[in-house]
Every structure is written in structure tokens, then in C-alpha cells.
Amino acid sequence: MIDILKGVNLYLIGMMGVGKTTVGKLLAEEIGYRFVDTDEVIVKAAGKSINEIFAENGEAEFRQLEGDVLAQVCAYTKLVVATGGGIVIRQQNWSYLHHGLIIWLDAPIQIILQRLAADDTRPLLQDADMESKLRSLLEQRQPMYSQADLHITISATETPEEIATRILATIPSILKQQ
Ligand SMILES: Nc1ncnc2c1ncn2[C@@H]1O[C@H](COP(=O)(O)OP(=O)(O)O)[C@@H](O)[C@H]1O
Numbered sequence: 001m002i003d004i005l006k007g008v009n010l011y012l013i014g015m016m017g018v019g020k021t022t023v024g025k026l027l028a029e030e031i032g033y034r035f036v037d038t039d040e041v042i043v044k045a046a047g048k049s050i051n052e053i054f055a056e057n058g059e060a061e062f063r064q065l066e067g068d069v070l071a072q073v074c075a076y077t078k079l080v081v082a083t084g085g086g087i088v089i090r091q092q093n094w095s096y097l098h099h100g101l102i103i104w105l106d107a108p109i110q111i112i113l114q115r116l117a118a119d120d121t122r123p124l125l126q127d128a129d130m131e132s133k134l135r136s137l138l139e140q141r142q143p144m145y146s147q148a149d150l151h152i153t154i155s156a157t158e159t160p161e162e163i164a165t166r167i168l169a170t171i172p173s174i175l176k177q178q
Pocket residue numbers: 014015016017018019020021022023082115158159160163
């Protein structure tokens with residue numbers, strides 16, 4: 001796997017709660033890559049939480065920081081990058097994502113709802129009607145997520161380890177197509 005990837009970065013995209021951060025760490029361990037989470041880099045650089053950035057600086061500034069972080073990490077190789085779910089909405093981010101292999105983790109809304117029902121760290125989901133909010137975000141973003149090189153649909157019972165294994169098993173076939 002390491003040989004055929006030739007150091008190319010893996011970028012995980014997809015909705016909040018699909019498991020980009022969780023699965024990304026496992027993928028990196030498995031293939032001996034370093035793991036980067038764009039949200040973690042932003043939080044460290046800003047010295048405040050994602051909630052605080054959204055509340056105090058606004059979403060537009062968060063998106064600017066997110067794009068800046070992506071541009072910086074693209075200079076490195078051998079990375080698994082877990083992105084934030086909204087990274088796909090800026091067209092210019094795609095020029096960076098396309099430096100590597102883009103993997104869309106996709107899960108039914110019901111799975112995401114279960115996972116994030118008690119979560120208060122995603123400012124965009126602090127809405128009385130979380131399900132409608134998720135549906136409208138997905139509707140808006142789906143055409144962009146579908147530009148990924150690899151589409152992985154997750155079932156309710158699949159563990160992060162199983163998902164990472166499935167991704168790694170599928171990568172050789174997409175590399176051949178490119
Ligand atoms: N395959 C899985 N099965 C069960 N729970 C999961 C799975 N993947 C992630 N989770 C849980 O779902 C929540 C969101 O996962 P996270 O990796 O933060 O998603 P994302 O980075 O895509 O927003 C976390 O509580 C995590 O532990």
C-alpha cells in the first residue's frame with residue numbers, strides 16, 4: 001500500500017459525524033502516514049474552540065482559516081488529512097484537495113443524528129431541528145462531496161477499524177483508474 005501510494009496524501013471529506021477524524025487516525029497508523037485534522041490545527045492556532053471561533057469571529061473567518069490550513073498542509077506528503085465537513089464549499093479548496101486522493105465518507109442522516117444528538121461541539125448543529133439542518137447542509141454539499149475519488153458508504157454497525165480496512169482495500173483499484 002505504502003509503495004503504490006507513493007506518499008500521496010489522503011483527504012477525508014464528508015458530513016459532520018461520519019467519522020473522518022476517527023477513521024483518519026486509524027488509516028494513518030495503518031499506512032505509516034502522519035495524521036492531520038484541519039479543525040485541530042485551527043483550534044491550536046486560534047487558541048480557542050470551534051464554537052468560540054464561530055461565535056466570536058463568524059463562519060466566514062473560520063472558512064478562511066480552514067482554507068489557509070489546507071493550503072499549508074498540502075505542501076507535505078504522507079499525510080492523512082481529516083477535513084471539516086464544510087471544506088468542500090469553497091471552490092479554491094478543491095485545487096488543494098486534488099493534490100491527493102479524496103475519500104468521501106458517507107452515512108445515512110439517521111446514523112449521524114444518533115452520533116451527534118448529545119454533541120455540542122458543532123456550532124452549525126446547535127439548532128432546535130438538527131435533522132432538518134443536517135438535511136439542508138447535505139443537500140447543498142452532496143454535489144461537491146460526490147467529486148471525491150472514492151465514495152465509501154458506512155453502515156450503522158461498521159466499526160472505524162472495518163471502515164479503514166475497507167478504504168485501504170479499495171485504494172488500489174482507484175489508483176489504477178487514474
Ligand atoms: N464507525 C463508527 N461507529 C460508531 N461511532 C463512530 C464511528 N465513527 C465515529 N464514531 C463516533 O462518532 C462521533 C463523530 O466522529 P468524528 O470522527 O468526530 O466525525 P467527523 O470528524 O466526521 O465529524 C464520535 O463520537 C466518534 O467516536
